[in-house]
Amino acid sequence: MGEKKSFKKALNDCLNEAASQDESIVLISADSGPNSGFKEFIMDHPDRYFECGIAEAAAESVASGLATCGFKPIFCAPSPFAAGRAYEFFRIDIGYMRQNVKIIGRNSGFSYNDLGPTHYGLDDIALVREIPEVVIFAPQDSDEMEGCFREMLNVKGPVYMRVHNNALPVPEKKREFDPYKAVVYEEGSDISIISMGNETEQVWKALDAIKAAGIKPTVIGMHTLSPIDKDAIRLAARTGKIVTVEEHFLNGGLGSIVAEVCADECPTKMKRIAVPNIYCTSGPYEELTHLYGLNPEGIADTVINFAKEKSCSCSV
Amino acid sequence: MTEERRIGMDKGEIRQLEETAYECRKKILRMCKAHQAGHLGGAFSCMDIVTALYFHSLKVDPQNPKMEDRDRFILSAGHKCLAQYSALCHKGFFPEELLDTYGCLNCRMPGHPDMKKLPGIEANTGALGHGLSIACGMALGLRKKGLKSRVYTIMGDGELAEGTNWEGAAIAAHYKLDHLTVVVDNNGLQIGGDVTKLMNYQPIEDHFKGFGWAVRKIDGHNMEEIVSTLDSLPFEEGKPSLIVARTTKGKGFSKAENVAKYHFWAPAPGEMELAEKENEEELEAIRNG
Numbered sequence: 001m002g003e004k005k006s007f008k009k010a011l012n013d014c015l016n017e018a019a020s021q022d023e024s025i026v027l028i029s030a031d032s033g034p035n036s037g038f039k040e041f042i043m044d045h046p047d048r049y050f051e052c053g054i055a056e057a058a059a060e061s062v063a064s065g066l067a068t069c070g071f072k073p074i075f076c077a078p079s080p081f082a083a084g085r086a087y088e089f090f091r092i093d094i095g096y097m098r099q100n101v102k103i104i105g106r107n108s109g110f111s112y113n114d115l116g117p118t119h120y121g122l123d124d125i126a127l128v129r130e131i132p133e134v135v136i137f138a139p140q141d142s143d144e145m146e147g148c149f150r151e152m153l154n155v156k157g158p159v160y161m162r163v164h165n166n167a168l169p170v171p172e173k174k175r176e177f178d179p180y181k182a183v184v185y186e187e188g189s190d191i192s193i194i195s196m197g198n199e200t201e202q203v204w205k206a207l208d209a210i211k212a213a214g215i216k217p218t219v220i221g222m223h224t225l226s227p228i229d230k231d232a233i234r235l236a237a238r239t240g241k242i243v244t245v246e247e248h249f250l251n252g253g254l255g256s257i258v259a260e261v262c263a264d265e266c267p268t269k270m271k272r273i274a275v276p277n278i279y280c281t282s283g284p285y286e287e288l289t290h291l292y293g294l295n296p297e298g299i300a301d302t303v304i305n306f307a308k309e310k311s312c313s314c315s316v
Numbered sequence: 317m318t319e320e321r322r323i324g325m326d327k328g329e330i331r332q333l334e335e336t337a338y339e340c341r342k343k344i345l346r347m348c349k350a351h352q353a354g355h356l357g358g359a360f361s362c363m364d365i366v367t368a369l370y371f372h373s374l375k376v377d378p379q380n381p382k383m384e385d386r387d388r389f390i391l392s393a394g395h396k397c398l399a400q401y402s403a404l405c406h407k408g409f410f411p412e413e414l415l416d417t418y419g420c421l422n423c424r425m426p427g428h429p430d431m432k433k434l435p436g437i438e439a440n441t442g443a444l445g446h447g448l449s450i451a452c453g454m455a456l457g458l459r460k461k462g463l464k465s466r467v468y469t470i471m472g473d474g475e476l477a478e479g480t481n482w483e484g485a486a487i488a489a490h491y492k493l494d495h496l497t498v499v500v501d502n503n504g505l506q507i508g509g510d511v512t513k514l515m516n517y518q519p520i521e522d523h524f525k526g527f528g529w530a531v532r533k534i535d536g537h538n539m540e541e542i543v544s545t546l547d548s549l550p551f552e553e554g555k556p557s558l559i560v561a562r563t564t565k566g567k568g569f570s571k572a573e574n575v576a577k578y579h580f581w582a583p584a585p586g587e588m589e590l591a592e593k594e595n596e597e598e599l600e601a602i603r604n605g
Contacts (some may be wrong), residue, residue, distance in 0.1 A: 026460075047460070050456060050491075052483070052487055053483075053486065053487070053490075055480075055483040055486075055487070057449070057480045057483065058449040058452070058480055058483035058484055058487060061446055061449030061450045061452070061453060061480070061484070062449055062450075062452050062453035062456065062487060063453060064439075064450050064453055065439075065449070065450040065451060065452060065453020065454040065455070065456070065457060066453040066454070066456060066457040067453075067457075068388075068438065068439075068450075068453070068454055068457065069453075069454060069457025069458055069460075069461060070457070070461075071457055071460070073453075088443060089446065089449075089480070092440060092443055092446060093439070093440075093446055093449075093450055096430075096440045097431060097439060097440050098432065
C-alpha cells in the first residue's frame with residue numbers, strides 16, 4: 001500500500017461525483033471551502049456555494065435553514081471549529097432539529113501541529129457523539145473516504161465525518177465496504193488492536209515489529225464510530241486484551257467507546273493509546289506523535305508489553 | 317384552503333385583530349393555569365405582533381402546515397412560545413384541548429418549541445442567538461428554489477447580546493435577503509432586569525443599519541401601526557428589514573406590566589383570577605369599541 005491521496009483531492013473527487021448526480025447538494029463555508037479541496041465545486045456551482053465568512057456557528061445554523069428547504073448542505077471546516085466552536089449550533093440546529101446536514105471536521109488531531117491547542121482537533125468525537133442520532137465516520141483510506149462520503153449522503157439526517165490532514169493510503173485491492181461494519185484486517189489470538197482514522201495506517205506500520213516479537217494480533221479498523229460495530233468489539237474481546245489507538249484525547253473517543261461496550265458486554269483488559277487530556281505542546285508532526293506514543297514504534301511498544309503481561313494486575 | 321398574504325385592513329379588521337390578540341392571551345393564561353407556570357412576560361409583550369403575523373401577514377395553511385411555498389416564522393426567543401402556541405391553536409393548527417396539556421410529561425408543547433412535536437413550528441428555538449442564522453439559511457433556500465415565501469423572526473432585545481445574532485445580521489445583509497424580516501420585541505426587560513443596564517445594545521436600529529439593514533421603529537401594541545408596517549415590507553429592495561417594536565413586558569396583565577420578575581410566572585394565589593378578569597374586561601372593551 002504505497003500510493004497516497006491527499007485528503008483535499010479525495011474530498012474534491014467525492015463531492016464532484018456526488019454533486020453531479022444530486023442537485024440538492026449545497027456547500028456551506030466559513031472561509032473554509034477552497035481549503036477543504038472544494039475549489040472545483042465552487043467554480044462549477046457558484047449558485048450552490050454559500051460563504052458565511054469566518055463564522056462557524058452561523059454557518060451551521062444557515063446549513064440547518066437550507067436543509068429545512070430540502071437541500072443537503074455540506075459544511076467542511078477544521079474540526080476544532082466545526083465540532084467545537086459551533087457545538088451548540090450543531091447540537092440544536094442540526095442535531096435536535098434532525099436536519100439533513102453533513103459536517104466534515106477536517107485537520108483533526110495534530111494536523112495543525114505548529115499551531116498548538118487552539119487548532120488541535122482532539123475532542124471532536126467526544127463532543128459529537130453526545131449529540132443523539134449523529135452518524136460519525138473516520139475513514140482510514142481513500143476507498144473508505146469514498147464509501148463514507150456516499151453513505152454520509154445516503155443517511156437522512158446529521159452526519160459528522162472526521163478527516164485528518166495526512167494523505168490517505170490508497171488500497172491496492174478494492175474491498176467491499178459496509179459503512180456499519182468495522183474492517184477486520186487480521187485475526188490473531190494474543191491481543192486485539194482497534195484504531196480509527198489516520199492512526200490505522202500507523203498500526204499497519206507497527207505490525208512487523210509486533211509479529212517479530214512473536215505476537216499474533218487481531219487488527220480491527222473502525223471507520224464508523226457511531227453507530228459502533230459491537231460485533232467487532234466482541235470479536236476483539238475474545239483475545240482477552242484490547243489496545244485502542246487514536247489521535248484524539250484519551251477521554252471520550254474510540255478508547256472510551258470500546259471500553260463502554262466492553263464494560264457493558266464483555267469486560268476486557270485494555271490499554272488506550274491516545275493523547276492525554278493536557279494542553280499539548282506544538283512542534284513537528286512526527287515528533288508530536290512520537291511524544292504521545294502514537295507512532296508505529298510507540299504502538300508496537302505498548303502492544304508488545306501489554307501482550308506479554310501475564311496476569312491481570314487489578315485487585316479483585 | 318391556502319391563506320394568501322394580505323395587504324391592507326379597515327378599522328373593523330384591525331379591531332378583529334386586537335380581539336384575536338386578547339383571545340390568544342386568554343389561551344396563554346389557560347396554558348399557564350394548566351402548568352401553574354410559564355414565560356408570561358415575553359409572550360404577552362410580543363402577542364400583538366405574533367397575532368398580526370399569523371392573522372394578517374403570514375401565508376400559512378393549518379390544513380397543510382408543510383406547504384412548500386408557505387412563509388416561515390421562527391421565534392428566535394423560543395421562551396416566548398406561549399404566544400406562538402396560542403396563535404397556532406387559534407389559527408386551527410391543533411385542537412384547543414391540547415392547551416391543557418402544557419407542561420405535562422411528553423406533551424407536544426414543551427417550554428421551548430419542538431418542530432417534530434407540533435405542526436406550524438419551523439425550528440427548535442429556546443437557546444438564544446440561533447433563530448436569525450437559521451432564518452438566513454431558510455431565506456437562501458427559498459430564494460434558490462424560486463419561491464416567493466418570506467421569512468419572519470422575532471427576537472428579544474436581551475437576546476441581542478448573543479454574538480451569533482450579529483453573524484446572522486451580516487449574512488442577511490451580504491446576501492441581500494429582502495424577504496427576511498426580524499422583529500425585535502423591545503420590551504426593555506430581561507430576566508435580570510433592565511436590558512440596557514445589563515448590556516446596552518441601543519440604539520438597536522443603528523447597529524442593524526450599520527450592517528446594511530432597512531429599519532423601522534414602531535409601537536408594538538398599536539395594531540394599526542404593526543399591520544401597516546408589515547404591509548410595507550420589504551422596506552428597501554435588496555435589504556433585510558428590521559422592525560424595532562417598542563413593547564411592554566407582560567402587556568395585558570397589570571401586575572406583570574414592566575416587571576422583570578414576571579418574565580417567568582408561577583401564579584401566586586389570586587393572580588390567575590385577576591389576570592383572567594382583566595383579560596375578559598379587555599376583550600369586552602374591544603368588542604364594545
